[in-house]
Amino acid sequence: MDFFQWLGFAGMICIVIAYFLLQLGMYDIHALNYQLLNLIGAIALIISLLVHFNLGSFLIEVFWIMITVYGIFKTVRHKRKNAQKTKDQR
DSSP: HHHHHHHHHHHHHHHHHHHHHHHTSSSOOOHHHHHHHHHHHHHHHHHHHSSSOOOHHHHHHHHHHHHHHHHHHHHHHHHHHHHHHHHHHO
16 A cells, blocks of 8 residues: 555545544534544545545545535634624623
8 A cells, every 4th residue: 555545544534533523422513623634534535536536536525625614614703703702791
């Protein structure tokens, strides 16, 4: 197995662990750690797919990254809004 196959394998492990922790209730869908683990996994898979190309897998990872980045921005915006609301209530 070459480096890029190992990288893809590590990316898959990140995504599976994130999903498993979500199912165990250790992460919630809005947890930044959950989203970052998904993002790291998808990026690692995309890099490996640039060497060992598979169109279907490549496209699903592109969408996975776009959806995850959207979720991260939404989570950060929500946390900032709540922090400001809490600050204003003091």
